[in-house]
Amino acid sequence: MTKFFRIAARNVFRNPRRTAFTLLVIVFGAVSLILAGGFIANNFQGLRELTIRNGLGHLQIFTNAYMNGPEERPLQLGIENPAELQKWLEAQPHVTASAPEIEFVGLISNGEKSEAFLGRGIDPDRQSDLGFNVNIKNGRPLGTTSGESEVILGTGLARNMNAKIGDPLTLLGTTTDGALNAIDVRVVGFFSSGIKEFDARALKVSVPTAQTLLDSTRVTKLIVKLDDTGNTEPARAAIAAGLTGMGRSDLGLRTWRDLASFYKQVVMLYSSIFLFLGVIIVVLVVLSSSNTMMMTVFERVQEIGTLLALGTRRRQIVTIFLFEGLVIGVIGGVLGCIAGYGAMLGINAAGITMPPPPSFDRGILLNINFVPGLYGAVFALVALTLVISAMVPAIRAARLHIVDALRHV
Amino acid sequence: MTEEAIQLREVRRTYRLGKTTVPALEDVSVDIRRGEFTAIAGPSGSGKTTILNIIGCIDKPDGGRLLINGEDVTDRPLHALAGLRNRYFGYIFQTFNLIPVLTAYENVEYPLLLAGVRREERRERVGSLLQSVGLTAHAKHRPQELSGGQRQRVAIARALVTRPLAVLADEPTANLDSRTGNELLDLMAELNETEQVTFLFSTHDAKILEKARRVLSLHDGRLVETKAAELLHAVAGGRA
Numbered sequence: 001m002t003k004f005f006r007i008a009a010r011n012v013f014r015n016p017r018r019t020a021f022t023l024l025v026i027v028f029g030a031v032s033l034i035l036a037g038g039f040i041a042n043n044f045q046g047l048r049e050l051t052i053r054n055g056l057g058h059l060q061i062f063t064n065a066y067m068n069g070p071e072e073r074p075l076q077l078g079i080e081n082p083a084e085l086q087k088w089l090e091a092q093p094h095v096t097a098s099a100p101e102i103e104f105v106g107l108i109s110n111g112e113k114s115e116a117f118l119g120r121g122i123d124p125d126r127q128s129d130l131g132f133n134v135n136i137k138n139g140r141p142l143g144t145t146s147g148e149s150e151v152i153l154g155t156g157l158a159r160n161m162n163a164k165i166g167d168p169l170t171l172l173g174t175t176t177d178g179a180l181n182a183i184d185v186r187v188v189g190f191f192s193s194g195i196k197e198f199d200a201r202a203l204k205v206s207v208p209t210a211q212t213l214l215d216s217t218r219v220t221k222l223i224v225k226l227d228d229t230g231n232t233e234p235a236r237a238a239i240a241a242g243l244t245g246m247g248r249s250d251l252g253l254r255t256w257r258d259l260a261s262f263y264k265q266v267v268m269l270y271s272s273i274f275l276f277l278g279v280i281i282v283v284l285v286v287l288s289s290s291n292t293m294m295m296t297v298f299e300r301v302q303e304i305g306t307l308l309a310l311g312t313r314r315r316q317i318v319t320i321f322l323f324e325g326l327v328i329g330v331i332g333g334v335l336g337c338i339a340g341y342g343a344m345l346g347i348n349a350a351g352i353t354m355p356p357p358p359s360f361d362r363g364i365l366l367n368i369n370f371v372p373g374l375y376g377a378v379f380a381l382v383a384l385t386l387v388i389s390a391m392v393p394a395i396r397a398a399r400l401h402i403v404d405a406l407r408h409v
Numbered sequence: 410m411t412e413e414a415i416q417l418r419e420v421r422r423t424y425r426l427g428k429t430t431v432p433a434l435e436d437v438s439v440d441i442r443r444g445e446f447t448a449i450a451g452p453s454g455s456g457k458t459t460i461l462n463i464i465g466c467i468d469k470p471d472g473g474r475l476l477i478n479g480e481d482v483t484d485r486p487l488h489a490l491a492g493l494r495n496r497y498f499g500y501i502f503q504t505f506n507l508i509p510v511l512t513a514y515e516n517v518e519y520p521l522l523l524a525g526v527r528r529e530e531r532r533e534r535v536g537s538l539l540q541s542v543g544l545t546a547h548a549k550h551r552p553q554e555l556s557g558g559q560r561q562r563v564a565i566a567r568a569l570v571t572r573p574l575a576v577l578a579d580e581p582t583a584n585l586d587s588r589t590g591n592e593l594l595d596l597m598a599e600l601n602e603t604e605q606v607t608f609l610f611s612t613h614d615a616k617i618l619e620k621a622r623r624v625l626s627l628h629d630g631r632l633v634e635t636k637a638a639e640l641l642h643a644v645a646g647g648r649a
Binding site for chain 2 (some may be wrong): 003006007010011014066221302305306307308309310311312313314316402403
């Protein structure tokens with residue numbers, strides 16, 4: 001094999017200009033894949049962390065009854081004594097914070113106009129501990145010391161209600177017992193999640209305010225923050241085992257991945273786009289490289305004839321050309337990865353801002369992630385692609401008729 | 410081991426040129442014995458190269474039989490004869506046909522690599538042959554760094570390195586000046602005498618015909634035993 005590899009490797013540098021052109025195509029393809037993959041990885045990471053920070057947390061604990069079936073009335077299937085559970089949770093490995101949350105729906109009214117809302121009862125201090133960033137556009141976040149019931153409104157809902165900071169509003173909802181209830185709240189701020197449709201319906205109050213409206217001491221769920229998103233699975237397993245050990249088999253866990261359906265859809269969409277892009281680039285590289293290698297076969301017809309005459313077997317001729325493809329592929333893969341890394345650093349340093357994506361009201365910074373696995377995959381793909389590109393020329397070379405090949409000028 | 414290295418029996422070969430079929434060889438029968446220094450003479454296009462190609466198992470006859478070292482190989486497809494080509498034949502081409510990316514040493518070594526010869530033996534054989542052809546100092550040179558004569562010397566060394574049954578030389582001096590051609594011819598004649606290597610030439614070079622101990626001439630696709638002197642006379646008279 002060494003002898004064929006030696007011939008192949010030397011042939012690669014026989015026509016430096018042509019090899020350089022082939023390498024240029026390969027490097028272009030590799031850089032495109034690395035940048036596209038790094039950009040998509042950055043988007044995945046950004047969306048994942050945004051999803052987690054926007055209220056999902058890394059883990060959520062519900063009652064199994066809540067997870068298995070719809071509640072007929074708010075907090076009917078909620079968690080009792082959440083404070084005690086929170087204390088235990090925060091002693092578990094990887095857990096850095098936890099917070100209770102209540103989900104409820106109702107109507108909001110200013111006396112003249114009513115709108116349906118999606119409400120969240122939150123603990124503002126705990127939410128800060130979780131790292132949840134409430135993007136306050138106007139006013140202030142919910143307070144923890146004020147005796148008055150406060151509300152912050154999504155920017156869209158505030159617009160729909162013509163609400164101003166300091167305005168009194170009324171929230172109407174159904175209690176856990178099924179009775180209608182209403183409480184007065186004061187608007188202290190407007191927030192934006194970045195998703196317009198959500199902001200047109202969303203409002204947040206403190207947990208006690210929500211519990212007063214719903215007439216219950218329960219909460220819908222406990223949200224758990226971990227030290228690192230990568231520790232989600234080990235933490236989930238440890239907490240699940242701990243809950244079982246404590247005899248709290250009435251409680252169940254969901255990870256952010258289970259709950260982030262939008263994230264999963266985006267990942268699927270982007271992955272399909274990346275795959276499509278990858279296929280196009282591979283086809284371009286295959287066509288270009290195959291054409292170049294075919295030219296080298298035509299130039300070396302007499303040489304191939306000589307090799308065959310000396311006793312080289314046809315499969316060995318194929319091996320020589322496949323090795324040539326592999327050598328170019330390996331060199332191109334290495335150069336492509338280096339160039340891709342350089343391009344990534346350049347783009348990241350340039351601080352380019354992209355227009356806001358659909359449903360977002362602000363632009364995002366163009367950032368390319370360094371994904372070691374992607375570099376490995378691109379390197380392997382390029383090397384494999386070049387071997388595939390060499391396949392047809394190699395077979396063509398091996399099928400040459402010896403006499404015709406020797407006569408070829 | 411038979412006395413005859415190569416036996417052709419009523420070998421026929423035709424070529425198709427468009428819609429026309431041109432006979433190159435017609436019922437050619439000949440025995441080439443071990444240690445012969447034989448020249449096949451004939452005008453251009455007479456079929457000299459075709460005979461060498463068929464003997465060297467790089468072309469197939471349309472009819473007749475080919476026996477190499479007593480073994481009938483006629484019906485074996487060309488691709489199955491790669492090992493046999495490597496084991497039994499050394500080739501010297503008019504255009505030298507060295508592998509451009511290999512050094513002189515590596516070009517000579519290549520057939521031994523194919524044959525799976527051990528490194529020590531390869532080193533010994535290649536070194537000895539490069540010395541015989543006077544190219545020890547040029548062992549690391551690539552073909553483009555060598556003169557025409559030096560390239561053909563490398564080709565001779567390559568042809569001999571496997572200790573073949575026969576060396577098939579197709580117009581080996583055609584691309585060389587007469588002095589270099591004579592030197593190489595003397596070298597091959599010496600190797601024939603000292604090593605008993607069988608040489609089979611296709612040529613119309615008078616110098617080769619002079620040196621050849623046996624001359625076969627091709628006329629109208631048929632091979633006939635000829636005396637070198639007659640042929641040289643014919644060459645001198647411009648009729649061949």
